[in-house]
Amino acid sequence: MVKIATISNSKPWRIVYLALLSLAGVLVVFLIIGTIVGLARPQDAQPLFRLGKPAETEETVLPQAQNDDIRVYSGLGRLRIPLSNSSTMILSIAFPYNAADVAFTEELAAKIGEFRDIATGYFSSLPADRLTIFNEEIAKIEILKLYNANLRLGHIEALYFSDMNIIDGNP
Numbered sequence: 001m002v003k004i005a006t007i008s009n010s011k012p013w014r015i016v017y018l019a020l021l022s023l024a025g026v027l028v029v030f031l032i033i034g035t036i037v038g039l040a041r042p043q044d045a046q047p048l049f050r051l052g053k054p055a056e057t058e059e060t061v062l063p064q065a066q067n068d069d070i071r072v073y074s075g076l077g078r079l080r081i082p083l084s085n086s087s088t089m090i091l092s093i094a095f096p097y098n099a100a101d102v103a104f105t106e107e108l109a110a111k112i113g114e115f116r117d118i119a120t121g122y123f124s125s126l127p128a129d130r131l132t133i134f135n136e137e138i139a140k141i142e143i144l145k146l147y148n149a150n151l152r153l154g155h156i157e158a159l160y161f162s163d164m165n166i167i168d169g170n171p
Helices: 010-040 102-110 112-124 128-132 136-150
Strands: 070-073 078-082 088-098 160-167
Touching: 078 112, 088 102, 088 112, 102 112, 112 136, 136 160
Parallel strands: none
Antiparallel strands: 070 088, 078 088, 088 160
């Protein structure tokens, strides 16, 4: 009978195995401790530490608008509205808004096309006899109601008409 002697190379692998097992155990302990600390801290607590340089927040990059930062929105541009008596109305509509209300400002920008359609539809649907005795204040109130019915995140307080001209289409 011949005995075959084998050299066991398991000692280095055993050391690697034990090292990896120890590392996994340390990680599990850190996770458990971190979870306990996270659950015990109040909701509004500041971070315990930060890695790297502090990130630039929106407040540091952009100046904050004041709560009373009222601006005039004139993004509708100049409207050319065909009227029922073959004339054309040229009109610019503007209104004040609070620039600090970012969500409402974004909604206004998204609704430019709808606001133009509302104004065009309102003036083009007026009968020809009503155009000769046109009341600007009533038109502002009615269009303002239509605009506010179309908004979800805020409302418009007042409308301003400028560049209001009617070009007669009859020769």
